[in-house]
Amino acid sequence: xxxxxxxxxxxxxxxxxxxxxxxxxxxxxxxxxxxxxxxxxxxxxxxxxxxxxxxxxxxxxxxxxxxxxxxxxxxxxxxxxxxxxxxxxxxxxxxxxxxxxxxxxxxxxxxxxxxxxxxxxxxxxxxxxxxxxxxxxxxxxxxxxxxxxxxxxxxxxxxxxxxxxxxxxxxxxxxxxxxxxxxxxxxxxxxxxxxxxxxxxxxxxxxxxxxxxxxxxxxxxxxxxxxxxxxxxxxxxxxxxxxxxxxxxxxxxxxxxxxxxxxxxxxxxxxxxxxxxxxxxxxxxxxxxxxxxxxxxxxxxxxxxxxxxxxxxxxxxxxxxxxxxxxxxxxxxxxxxxxxxxxxxxxxxxxxxxxxxxxxxxxxxxxxxxxxxxxxxxxxxxxxxxxxxxxxxxxxxxxxxxxxxxxxxxxxxxxxxxxxxxxxxxxxxxxxxxxxxxxxxxxxxxxxxxxxxxxxxxxxxxxxxxxxxxxxxxxxxxxxxxxxxxxxxxxxxxxxxxxxxxxxxxxxxxxxxxxxxxxxxxxxxxxxxxxxxxxxxxxxxxxxxxxxxxxxxxxxxxxxxxxxxxxxxxxxxxxxxxxxxx
Numbered sequence: 001x002x003x004x005x006x007x008x009x010x011x012x013x014x015x016x017x018x019x020x021x022x023x024x025x026x027x028x029x030x031x032x033x034x035x036x037x038x039x040x041x042x043x044x045x046x047x048x049x050x051x052x053x054x055x056x057x058x059x060x061x062x063x064x065x066x067x068x069x070x071x072x073x074x075x076x077x078x079x080x081x082x083x084x085x086x087x088x089x090x091x092x093x094x095x096x097x098x099x100x101x102x103x104x105x106x107x108x109x110x111x112x113x114x115x116x117x118x119x120x121x122x123x124x125x126x127x128x129x130x131x132x133x134x135x136x137x138x139x140x141x142x143x144x145x146x147x148x149x150x151x152x153x154x155x156x157x158x159x160x161x162x163x164x165x166x167x168x169x170x171x172x173x174x175x176x177x178x179x180x181x182x183x184x185x186x187x188x189x190x191x192x193x194x195x196x197x198x199x200x201x202x203x204x205x206x207x208x209x210x211x212x213x214x215x216x217x218x219x220x221x222x223x224x225x226x227x228x229x230x231x232x233x234x235x236x237x238x239x240x241x242x243x244x245x246x247x248x249x250x251x252x253x254x255x256x257x258x259x260x261x262x263x264x265x266x267x268x269x270x271x272x273x274x275x276x277x278x279x280x281x282x283x284x285x286x287x288x289x290x291x292x293x294x295x296x297x298x299x300x301x302x303x304x305x306x307x308x309x310x311x312x313x314x315x316x317x318x319x320x321x322x323x324x325x326x327x328x329x330x331x332x333x334x335x336x337x338x339x340x341x342x343x344x345x346x347x348x349x350x351x352x353x354x355x356x357x358x359x360x361x362x363x364x365x366x367x368x369x370x371x372x373x374x375x376x377x378x379x380x381x382x383x384x385x386x387x388x389x390x391x392x393x394x395x396x397x398x399x400x401x402x403x404x405x406x407x408x409x410x411x412x413x414x415x416x417x418x419x420x421x422x423x424x425x426x427x428x429x430x431x432x433x434x435x436x437x438x439x440x441x442x443x444x445x446x447x448x449x450x451x452x453x454x455x456x457x458x459x460x461x462x463x464x465x466x467x468x469x470x471x472x473x474x475x476x477x478x479x480x481x482x483x484x485x486x487x488x489x490x491x492x493x494x495x496x497x498x499x500x501x502x503x504x505x506x507x508x509x510x511x512x513x514x515x516x517x518x519x520x521x522x523x524x525x526x527x528x529x530x531x532x533x534x535x536x537x538x539x540x541x542x543x544x545x546x547x548x549x550x551x552x553x554x555x556x557x558x559x560x561x562x563x564x565x566x567x568x569x570x571x572x573x574x575x576x577x578x579x580x581x582x
Contacts, residue, residue, distance in 0.1 A: 007053035009204045013190035015181050017200050018147040018156060019048025022111075022179075025157045027052050028209040029164045033068040033083055033456065036078040037063045037093075039086020041126070041183045042113035044147075050085065058456075065091030066475040068446030071097045071106060072453025075436055076409070078244025080107040080167045081453070087114050088126040091133055091176075096443055101174045102137045103440025105242070105308070107167040108174035109157035110134075116146050116180045130178050140166040140175040146182055149193055153200040154210065161211035170351065171333045172242075221358045224348060227329055228362065231302035233369055234262050235283070235295070238356075239307035239314070240269035240439060242333075246354045247271075247434055247458070253353065256360025263300070263366035266311045268412065268422040270459035271435040274401060278378060281370035284425040286315040289577060290377045296322070305330045307352045309338060311422040311439065316341035331355045342556040375535045378425050384575050391541060393420040394576065396493060397465070398539075403548055404463050406431035411451045411467035415500040417493065423464070432456065444470040447502060448477035448490065461552075462486065469518050478531040481557050488557040490533075491548070492524055495564045502566055503573060528559035535559035 007024065010016035018314065022045070026034075034049050035058045036042075049055055060066030063085060070081030081101075085091050091112040101108040114120060120127040132141055142163050144156065160177070165525055167175045168347070184190060203210065228234070238257070254275055256265065265283040266273045276282040286292050292314055301323055310316075319328060320342030327345040331352050332338060348355075367560075385394045397420040404410060411434045412418050418437060438446065438453050451464040471492045481488050497517040525535035536555065538544045544562055551558035 068096035068449035073451030076457035
């Protein structure tokens with residue numbers, strides 16, 4: 001549920017005075033949605049945010065679900081997702097989303113209410129040590145202490161503005177703000193010095209925030225031009241890009257990338273993959289043995305990797321085994337050692353979006369080397385998928401891409417599904433999709449919730465493709481799906497366990513499959529129906545296409561459970577592996 005009301009400086013007591021200033025400061029910095037896990041210790045914070053104009057409050061019963069909703073909102077919008085919780089284990093339930101945000105450079109601001117020192121350090125009920133709770137998984141920790149008259153609200157406002165700036169500054173990420181509240185936690189009147197109130201009014205009524213977000217650096221590509229000009233046969237790969245930045249600059253990015261005269265591999269996490277086809281010189285993922293073999297026999301003389309990590313582990317295997325043959329140039333916002341192939345020779349800490357746009361003018365004046373042999377084997381794989389009758393992951397991902405309208409959101413789960421979508425390569429057709437993934441640490445939880453956050457951010461329909469085990473991890477978030485005013489189509493591929501492990505072709509250890517595959521006997525559509533969501537069970541291709549087509553035409557959320565036989569799915573994958581380059 002959501003709430004809004006006009007801005008008011010609360011002066012009933014010092015706690016409410018502080019929280020009014022905190023909420024008002026975040027509003028001035030651009031916060032328009034706040035995600036609240038209710039409680040009593042954070043009641044002053046709830047009051048402060050509820051009193052601010054233009055801030056929508058989203059209340060969630062499950063802290064983990066709420067945190068992923070904030071993550072999905074932040075990743076799609078580019079704005080910081082603000083989370084508010086009570087004391088105790090509430091903030092700990094945010095932990096998986098905080099880690100994902102750190103690894104994926106997504107701005108989150110966690111504001112946790114705490115008990116004061118005399119309670120938190122004496123084993124009082126619902127108290128833990130919340131300071132540095134997230135360790136090195138955040139960019140910044142701020143302990144505001146307990147609201148008091150001796151600390152000026154101007155100082156509080158500036159510290160909040162700084163924390164906001166840290167969350168947004170590249171590389172973006174989560175910050176944690178901890179604030180201890182003594183009673184009264186409600187609106188009980190408490191005497192406050194008039195000077196303190198006057199100072200708070202000055203901060204509150206100021207037209208601008210207490211501290212401005214500084215501008216971001218742009219790229220001067222002259223520093224990398226000597227490397228690029230020397231290369232005659234480079235390979236350009238585009239990894240994960242900031243989703244909100246892509247949506248703001250998509251036309252410029254496509255103009256630049258489609259002028260690229262070199263072989264181009266675009267990862268599914270870039271949100272640009274489906275804007276390209278083989279006709280644009282697209283190189284399919286290195287997970288295709290044919291692609292790996294081609295570049296083994298025809299190595300580039302330079303690899304230019306733009307953006308964050310790629311989905312394909314075989315790309316990094318290729319780097320590990322061939323990097324002595326060519327330099328590897330990496331352009332990324334991150335200052336982390338993002339080099340799991342142990343191959344990067346030149347690393348530039350730059351905004352990859354600006355880099356692509358800037359490189360467009362160089363690429364447009366360079367002769368093309370895009371004579372690639374991939375179209376025949378892709379056609380053969382498409383024919384294999386089309387001619388095989390059972391429902392399987394390659395067919396499901398292919399049909400979703402073919403049927404989903406351009407401009408929609410696509411949220412993709414991990415494990416088999418993300419690899420299936422990354423393996424897809426269009427022969428001719430292209431469409432623009434906003435693709436949201438959880439590839440920071442590749443956890444399997446929180447996808448229903450992040451899909452609702454994505455829908456909240458841009459108000460566009462969402463198709464969520466998810467595995468059954470991942471869905472089981474996030475059933476509470478179906479409440480958020482049921483509440484969503486924007487349609488969310490949940491396509492759950494149910495093979496009754498973690499089928500990806502059966503695709504690994506273990507030489508030894510098959511006896512572990514009954515454990516590592518998390519087998520179960522649960523159907524999930526009845527659970528979705530219990531949340532009031534229209535739900536369907538699908539067993540054939542025709543049923544899937546008809547049900548998905550109908551869901552796309554509806555204005556409400558739909559749950560589609562697609563049953564896949566693991567043995568039949570594995571057989572199709574085996575057939576696809578046997579196809580070779582002509």
